[in-house]
Amino acid sequence: MTPRSISRCFALLAAAFACSFFTVLRAAIVLACGFAMGACSNNPHPEPLEKKSGDGTPWKVRYAALPEDPRSLDPQVSYDSVSRRVLEPLQECLLEYQPFKTDPYELTPCLLRALPERFERSGGGIGYKCELKAGILFHNDPCFPEGRGREVVAEDVLYAFQRIADPKVECPALSTLQDYVEGLAETFEAARKSDSFDYHKPISGLRVTGKYTFEIHLKAAYPQLLYWLAMHFTSPVAKEAVEFYDGKVHDGATREMFRFHPVGTGPFQIAEWKRNTRIRLKRNPDYRTTTFPLEGWNADQEALLRPLAGKALPFVDEVNMTVFRETIPIFLLFRQGYLDGMGVGKDAFSSLITPSRDLSGKYKERGVSLHRDIEPSTFFMALNMEDPVLGPNRKLRQALSCAFNAKSNLDIFFNSVPIVAEQLLPPGIAGYRKNFRNPYGYNLQKAKGLLAEAGYPNGKDAGGKVLEITLDTTGGSANERLMAEFDQQQFEQLGIKVKVVENPFARLMEKLDNGGFQIAAGSGWGADYPDPENFYFLYYSKNLPPAGKNHSRYQNPEFDKLFETMATMENGPAREGLALKMNDLLAEDVPHVLNMHRSTFSLTQPWAPRIQSNPLLEGGLKYAVVDYEMREQLRAQWNKKPAWPLAVLIAVFAFGAFLTLHARRTS
Amino acid sequence: MFAYLLRRLFFFIPIVFGVMLLTFVLFFVVQSPDATARRVLGQKATPKSVENWLHNRGYDKPLLINHTPGKPWHDSLFIHQMGRLATFDLGTSDVSGRPLREVFAQGVLPSLLLTLPAFLLSIALGVGLALYLVFIRNAVVDLAASLFCVALMSVPVMVYVIFGQFVVAQVLNYFPAFGFELSGWSTPKFLLLPVVLMVVSGLGADVRLFRALFLEEMGQDYIRTARAKGVSTVQVLMRHVLKNGLINLITLVVASLPFLIMGSLLLENFFGIPGLGNVLFTAIQAPDFAVVQASVFLGSLLYLGGLLLTDVCYAWADPRIRLQ
Numbered sequence: 001m002t003p004r005s006i007s008r009c010f011a012l013l014a015a016a017f018a019c020s021f022f023t024v025l026r027a028a029i030v031l032a033c034g035f036a037m038g039a040c041s042n043n044p045h046p047e048p049l050e051k052k053s054g055d056g057t058p059w060k061v062r063y064a065a066l067p068e069d070p071r072s073l074d075p076q077v078s079y080d081s082v083s084r085r086v087l088e089p090l091q092e093c094l095l096e097y098q099p100f101k102t103d104p105y106e107l108t109p110c111l112l113r114a115l116p117e118r119f120e121r122s123g124g125g126i127g128y129k130c131e132l133k134a135g136i137l138f139h140n141d142p143c144f145p146e147g148r149g150r151e152v153v154a155e156d157v158l159y160a161f162q163r164i165a166d167p168k169v170e171c172p173a174l175s176t177l178q179d180y181v182e183g184l185a186e187t188f189e190a191a192r193k194s195d196s197f198d199y200h201k202p203i204s205g206l207r208v209t210g211k212y213t214f215e216i217h218l219k220a221a222y223p224q225l226l227y228w229l230a231m232h233f234t235s236p237v238a239k240e241a242v243e244f245y246d247g248k249v250h251d252g253a254t255r256e257m258f259r260f261h262p263v264g265t266g267p268f269q270i271a272e273w274k275r276n277t278r279i280r281l282k283r284n285p286d287y288r289t290t291t292f293p294l295e296g297w298n299a300d301q302e303a304l305l306r307p308l309a310g311k312a313l314p315f316v317d318e319v320n321m322t323v324f325r326e327t328i329p330i331f332l333l334f335r336q337g338y339l340d341g342m343g344v345g346k347d348a349f350s351s352l353i354t355p356s357r358d359l360s361g362k363y364k365e366r367g368v369s370l371h372r373d374i375e376p377s378t379f380f381m382a383l384n385m386e387d388p389v390l391g392p393n394r395k396l397r398q399a400l401s402c403a404f405n406a407k408s409n410l411d412i413f414f415n416s417v418p419i420v421a422e423q424l425l426p427p428g429i430a431g432y433r434k435n436f437r438n439p440y441g442y443n444l445q446k447a448k449g450l451l452a453e454a455g456y457p458n459g460k461d462a463g464g465k466v467l468e469i470t471l472d473t474t475g476g477s478a479n480e481r482l483m484a485e486f487d488q489q490q491f492e493q494l495g496i497k498v499k500v501v502e503n504p505f506a507r508l509m510e511k512l513d514n515g516g517f518q519i520a521a522g523s524g525w526g527a528d529y530p531d532p533e534n535f536y537f538l539y540y541s542k543n544l545p546p547a548g549k550n551h552s553r554y555q556n557p558e559f560d561k562l563f564e565t566m567a568t569m570e571n572g573p574a575r576e577g578l579a580l581k582m583n584d585l586l587a588e589d590v591p592h593v594l595n596m597h598r599s600t601f602s603l604t605q606p607w608a609p610r611i612q613s614n615p616l617l618e619g620g621l622k623y624a625v626v627d628y629e630m631r632e633q634l635r636a637q638w639n640k641k642p643a644w645p646l647a648v649l650i651a652v653f654a655f656g657a658f659l660t661l662h663a664r665r666t667s
Numbered sequence: 668m669f670a671y672l673l674r675r676l677f678f679f680i681p682i683v684f685g686v687m688l689l690t691f692v693l694f695f696v697v698q699s700p701d702a703t704a705r706r707v708l709g710q711k712a713t714p715k716s717v718e719n720w721l722h723n724r725g726y727d728k729p730l731l732i733n734h735t736p737g738k739p740w741h742d743s744l745f746i747h748q749m750g751r752l753a754t755f756d757l758g759t760s761d762v763s764g765r766p767l768r769e770v771f772a773q774g775v776l777p778s779l780l781l782t783l784p785a786f787l788l789s790i791a792l793g794v795g796l797a798l799y800l801v802f803i804r805n806a807v808v809d810l811a812a813s814l815f816c817v818a819l820m821s822v823p824v825m826v827y828v829i830f831g832q833f834v835v836a837q838v839l840n841y842f843p844a845f846g847f848e849l850s851g852w853s854t855p856k857f858l859l860l861p862v863v864l865m866v867v868s869g870l871g872a873d874v875r876l877f878r879a880l881f882l883e884e885m886g887q888d889y890i891r892t893a894r895a896k897g898v899s900t901v902q903v904l905m906r907h908v909l910k911n912g913l914i915n916l917i918t919l920v921v922a923s924l925p926f927l928i929m930g931s932l933l934l935e936n937f938f939g940i941p942g943l944g945n946v947l948f949t950a951i952q953a954p955d956f957a958v959v960q961a962s963v964f965l966g967s968l969l970y971l972g973g974l975l976l977t978d979v980c981y982a983w984a985d986p987r988i989r990l991q
Binding site: 040041042043044045046068069071072079080167168170172174175192247254257259260274275276277322323324325326328329332333335336504505506507509510513524528546547549639640641642645 | 697698699701702703705706708709710711712713714715716719720722723762763764765766769770773774829832833836837839840841842843844845846847848849850853856857859936937938939941945946948949
């Protein structure tokens with residue numbers, strides 16, 4: 001409380017008593033309100049965990065927003081974007097993405113000493129030799145003797161793979177990894193049947209060969225395994241931590257469950273987690289795994305990043321993540337300087353972004369920076385290739401694709417933020433062609449011609465009957481309905497009739513699985529890892545639903561052959577060549593109507609410049625920087641309190657007093 | 668009276684059972700367990716992971732009655748869940764796996780910190796203003812106040828929230844626009860604005876209602892007698908009208924007590940107060956049937972408890988009423 005606010009309170013009190021008709025009670029109310037208004041800080045964040053950093057500099061805090069509480073921070077379970085974002089600074093992976101290389105993405109060692117070494121196994125099959133860095137410690141935690149984190153060893157990776165196969169853990173990666181890693185599927189099935197998991201029994205696909213070394217044995221070639229090693233599912237886990245944090249009562253106190261108390265090796269560890277409110281992470285004092293890269297950034301970032309090269313990570317001491325369920329408060333707090341960055345959503349879009357898709361002048365003056373990121377994802381409408389109308393008629397599918405104006409769709413419903421998808425692969429994925437144009441992109445004249453060739457001139461068949469097609473969408477919100485109407489109008493420009501069926505999300509998923517649709521809007525895929533296989537598998541004939549995700553039910557032996565070859569090849573020009581051929585096949589066969597690659601706008605404050613923009617890093621908080629002094633100065637400047645509301649308050653109470661007096665006189 | 672209470676408590680059982688059955692049927696008619704799993708696990712979920720998710724939570728059992736040969740009829744999802752709830756075992760969240768007893772226990776205090784002060788202030792202000800308006804009834808101020816109350820009632824709560832957050836917190840910088848801290852003196856600064864907004868948004872309706880109640884009392888014979896005896900208007904209002912109007916007030920006040928515990932869905936969400944309203948809102952979005960079911964269970968018990976308490980309070984406030 002400042003001397004100014006104290007004097008303000010006393011002035012109010014004196015004013016209250018000076019008026020003869022004010023009662024003591026009313027004065028007290030005025031005092032309380034004045035006190036609250038004068039003394040309250042509008043800063044919603046608690047005091048930082050400490051005042052000074054280990055090196056004597058001010059304690060640096062990074063303030064971020066989360067849309068919801070993380071569902072689980074168990075590395076073998078966490079799959080939703082919020083949980084992964086929180087887990088990323090806590091739990092390191094065996095490999096990680098180079099922060100500055102996004103076209104193409106590049107893997108670098110994290111907990112491993114080097115990238116895994118591929119070898120041919122003597123009995124057939126492929127293996128990868130891996131070696132962990134020595135001296136990496138788990139976070140200090142009560143689950144370890146004397147609370148000191150122990151060294152990470154190869155047995156911890158084996159334990160992680162066992163947890164992947166444990167049905168009770170519910171690891172989302174199991175469905176893919178069990179097809180490649182030896183013994184994973186068998187272990188899962190055995191545990192499922194016996195309803196218990198034997199952690200003493202090793203998994204044949206993961207052999208510990210030394211204190212720090214292990215081998216992963218695969219049933220078949222699967223170079224994408226390296227990407228899985230850059231995900232948390234395969235992160236080493238301390239058995240002591242899982243056993244300690246069992247959610248049960250010990251010595252009169254309930255312990256957390258492991259999924260809410262991760263014990264990792266990352267640059268931060270959880271200092272406080274107030275459910276549904278905030279998570280505070282504190283720098284791990286023993287963090288030694290990685291340092292800031294020495295190269296890789298763009299020339300325009302040289303001045304900012306060169307001084308950081310080779311320095312110890314992380315650069316901030318604390319990360320404060322506040323849970324916001326609504327977007328308006330995020331915008332308000334960002335404006336006040338209480339958040340270091342924010343995504344630009346629909347609510348604040350027109351206030352922040354100009355029609356030319358630039359940052360509005362008001363925010364530029366404040367030093368705010370605007371960033372546009374393209375996510376490795378593609379959204380489209382799935383066309384059912386087993387449908388008797390669409391399936392055998394390629395020209396009809398091509399006509400539908402030509403009739404859909406993706407750009408208008410993005411302009412109307414997405415503020416032109418995403419980019420039009422010209423091909424299945426998004427930018428940054430090997431095989432993506434920058435100058436490629438979808439041969440069946442929007443062209444209404446061409447669409448009408450193709451429709452006629454398909455046997456439906458002006459949308460009518462030979463018997464003069466109007467072609468009727470069903471479009472399945474997710475329904476519920478007004479916006480979804482408008483989008484469905486837009487899609488309908490696009491196709492109906494051809495003279496055909498489109499019947500829109502609105503479905504709850506789960507019902508649409510069911511239809512996609514059982515093939516009960518003709519066109520399904522809103523289909524899409526976000527990359528689990530930046531590899532063409534992770535997109536083309538959506539059209540591989542052995543991936544038909546319900547087991548697989550080939551919802552279009554596309555079956556092309558030539559495509560399958562190329563996929564099988566491409567999927568098992570190491571990255572390189574030959575592989576890219578195959579990916580290009582596959583793209584051409586899909587472009588011609590049109591098993592989908594391409595829509596967009598998702599893209600986002602985000603803002604950063606002048607004191608928190610953006611260091612990296614790799615979407616696969618889930619935030620990359622270990623690289624984040626903060627200019628503490630600038631933030632303090634600007635916050636003080638942006639949050640001044642005017643005095644006039646106090647005068648209004650006094651006037652209101654004076655009016656109340658007048659009413660009372662009036663009442664007494666009348667009585 | 669004891670027999671009456673016991674009988675009322677006994678009636679709780681079929682009512683709560685009916686409410687739970689209705690909730691269960693409505694939830695799973697709208698969305699099957701399979702669909703719930705798909706929504707929770709997302710678009711990338713495989714049938715195997717969906718099956719595993721259902722199995723681990725017992726959702727792979729038949730919904731109401733087990734018709735499988737060789738299996739007992741009561742080996743169903745609903746009967747299992749009711750058996751659990753009968754022992755007040757709320758279970759665990761379907762999404763996060765957290766014990767719901769812990770989730771609800773953590774949410775009660777923030778909810779009460781928001782709703783209780785707002786409730787008490789609303790009653791105090793509502794009754795005070797209503798008495799004043801009755802006192803100056805038919806005057807210009809009374810008419811103006813009535814119009815103002817109608818205006819207050821007509822504005823949606825969302826408008827108050829946005830106004831409060833934008834003007835008071837953002838432009839004037841007097842209060843935090845968002846956030847919550849349960850630690851000593853820093854707590855009130857987060858609650859002041861939402862409490863004021865909650866009071867203001869409900870004030871119009873309260874004042875209008877209380878004014879009507881008090882005006883009705885003012886027309887009674889005993890008031891005329893009191894006035895004839897020379898009792899002043901203020902004394903009539905404070906000693907007679909307020910006291911006798913209390914019986915009607917009790918119905919409203921006591922019946923709304925249980926809802927205080929369940930929190931405010933909108934305000935908690937917009938101001939980031941981690942109360943039970945927030946918990947329920949998140950559960951509906953997730954969707955987390957376990958949380959929804961437990962909320963309905965607790966809500967129905969609280970509501971029934973509130974009604975019972977209203978009856979008891981009637982008897983206490985009005986000697987003419989006997990509970991039999």
